[in-house]
Amino acid sequence: MNWHPVYLSAVLKADYAFAQAHLLPHFLEALKAHSLGLLKVETPHAQAAVDGIQALRAFVAPHYDPAVEDLFFTLDRELSRHSPVGAGALRTALSRNDLDMTVYRLSARAHLMTALSDLSGLRRTLLELATRERGTLMVAFSHHQPAQPTTLGHYLLAVESALSRDTARLHGALERLNFCPLGAVAMTGSSHPLDRDYTARLLGFSGPIENTFDAVSAGDWQTELAGALSTCAVNLSRTLYDLLNWAAQGLLTLADGLVQGSSVMPQKRNPVALEHARTRFSKVLGYAQALTFSNHNVPYGDINDPGTDAQEPLWLMWQDFSQGVRLLSASLEDPQIDRGRWRELTEHSDTTLTELADTLARQTGDFRQAHAVAQALLKTLHTDGRSLQQATDDDVRALGVAVADGTVAAALNPDAFVQRRTTLGGPAPEPLRVQTERAELRLRQDTAQQATWQAGFDAAEERLWTVKTL
Incomplete structure (x- = not known):
C-alpha cells in the first residue's frame, strides 16, 4: 500500500509508536491465548502457531516500516519468518x-x-x-x-x-x-x-x-x-x-x-x-x-x-x-x-455560637428562640466592639434569658464544642474512633480484594506462558 504522507504521519506512525511502547506485551498475550484456543479445537498447524508466539515473547518491535501497516502485521511478518504455517494457522478465526x-x-x-x-x-x-x-x-x-x-x-x-x-x-x-x-x-x-x-x-x-x-x-x-x-x-x-x-x-x-x-x-x-x-x-x-x-x-x-x-x-x-x-x-x-x-484561628472566631444556641435550647426547649438570642448576642457584641470570646453570662441575661454562672464560657469553648459532638460521624473522640475503625476495615477489605484480583491476573499470565502444548 502506498500510503498518503499525511495519513502515514498522522495515523499509522503515531498508532504504531503508541502500540510499540505500551501494548506489545498484551498483543503477545492475546495471540498466545488465541493460538492455544486453536490448538484446543485441533486447528491444523496450531501447534506451530503456539510455538511461534512463544518464541516471540521477548520480541522487540522494530521502528515503523511503511510497508507493514501496524504492530499486528509486524508480528505476523515476524512469525512468518519462524513458521509460515504457524502464521497462517494463527490467522484462523482472528480479526484485528x-x-x-x-x-x-x-x-x-x-x-x-x-x-x-x-x-x-x-x-x-x-x-x-x-x-x-x-x-x-x-x-x-x-x-x-x-x-x-x-x-x-x-x-x-x-x-x-x-x-x-x-x-x-x-x-x-x-x-x-x-x-x-x-x-x-x-x-x-x-x-x-x-x-x-x-x-x-x-x-x-x-x-x-x-x-x-x-x-x-x-x-x-x-x-x-x-x-x-x-x-x-x-x-x-x-x-x-x-x-x-x-x-x-x-x-x-x-x-x-x-x-x-x-x-x-x-x-x-x-x-x-x-x-x-x-x-x-x-x-x-x-x-x-x-x-x-x-x-x-x-x-x-x-x-x-x-x-x-x-x-x-x-x-x-x-x-x-x-x-x-x-x-x-x-x-x-x-x-x-x-x-x-x-x-488560634478557632478560638478567635464566632464558630462556637451554635453550641451556645444548643445550650440555651436544652434549657428552654425552644431552639428558634435560642437561635434568635444567640444571634442578638453576637450583634450586640459587634456593636460594642467585642469578640464572641468576650461574651459573659450577664450579656445573655440582658437579653432576657436566665443562665447559670459559667454557662456562656463553657458553651463557647471550642474543645467542648468538639467533645459534645458525639453522634455517629461527629468529631468527638468516640465517634472519631468508630469512623477510623470502619475506615480501616473498608481499606483492608478493598486491598484484600485487589490483591486477590492481582494474584489471579498474575497467575493467569504465568500459566499462559507456561502452557506450550495440550
Whole structure:
C-alpha cells in the first residue's frame, strides 16, 4: 500500500509508536491465548502457531516500516519468518477487531490495578495523618464562611470516606471491564469451533463477552472508567484546594523535597507538589472528556473512534491520575502542621455560637428562640466592639434569658464544642474512633480484594506462558 504522507504521519506512525511502547506485551498475550484456543479445537498447524508466539515473547518491535501497516502485521511478518504455517494457522478465526479490543481491555485492566494500588496508598496515608491529627482543632467552612469547629482528623476522615466510594466505583468498573472480546472475530464470530470460555480464562478474564457484535463495538467500559476517575479526580481537586489554602496561611508546610524556592525571594517555600497534583487531576478531566466524545454520536460497530483513537487519551488519563495521587500521598506523609495557629484561628472566631444556641435550647426547649438570642448576642457584641470570646453570662441575661454562672464560657469553648459532638460521624473522640475503625476495615477489605484480583491476573499470565502444548 502506498500510503498518503499525511495519513502515514498522522495515523499509522503515531498508532504504531503508541502500540510499540505500551501494548506489545498484551498483543503477545492475546495471540498466545488465541493460538492455544486453536490448538484446543485441533486447528491444523496450531501447534506451530503456539510455538511461534512463544518464541516471540521477548520480541522487540522494530521502528515503523511503511510497508507493514501496524504492530499486528509486524508480528505476523515476524512469525512468518519462524513458521509460515504457524502464521497462517494463527490467522484462523482472528480479526484485528476482536484482537485489538482484547488488547485494550488487558491494558486498561493493568492500569486500573495500578490506580487502585495508588489510591489505597493515599487512603492509608490519610488514615495515618487523621489519627495523628485527631485532636487538632480547625474551623470548618460552609459557603466560604467560618461555620463550626471540628478537627483536622475529622476532615481527613471525610476525604478518605469519599475515596472509599471512589474505590468502590473502580471495583465495579473492573468487574464489568473484565470480559474478553477474543473470538468475536470481525463481529459475528466464526464458523470455526472456537472455545471462547477457554481463551477468556487463559487471559484471566471472568468470561467472554456474550454477544460478538457487542464485543468489538462496546466503548462503555472506557467511558465508565473515565467517569469513575473523573469523580475521584474532582474529589481530590477539592481537597487540594483546601490544602493549598492552608499552605498559604502557614497552617500546613510540606517537606523539603516537595517545595520549591524562588530565584528572587529567598523566603519562599512554594508547595509545588500540590500544584502539580491539582494540574494532573484537571488533565484527567480533559482526557475523560476526550474519551466521552470519542464514544459519542458514532455508530455502534467496529470503528476507530472508541477503538484505536481512544487509547492514547485513556493511557494519558491513567498516567496523570496515578501521578496526581502519588504526589498528593507524598505531600501528606509528613507535613508540618502548625497546631497552635489552627487553634488560634478557632478560638478567635464566632464558630462556637451554635453550641451556645444548643445550650440555651436544652434549657428552654425552644431552639428558634435560642437561635434568635444567640444571634442578638453576637450583634450586640459587634456593636460594642467585642469578640464572641468576650461574651459573659450577664450579656445573655440582658437579653432576657436566665443562665447559670459559667454557662456562656463553657458553651463557647471550642474543645467542648468538639467533645459534645458525639453522634455517629461527629468529631468527638468516640465517634472519631468508630469512623477510623470502619475506615480501616473498608481499606483492608478493598486491598484484600485487589490483591486477590492481582494474584489471579498474575497467575493467569504465568500459566499462559507456561502452557506450550495440550
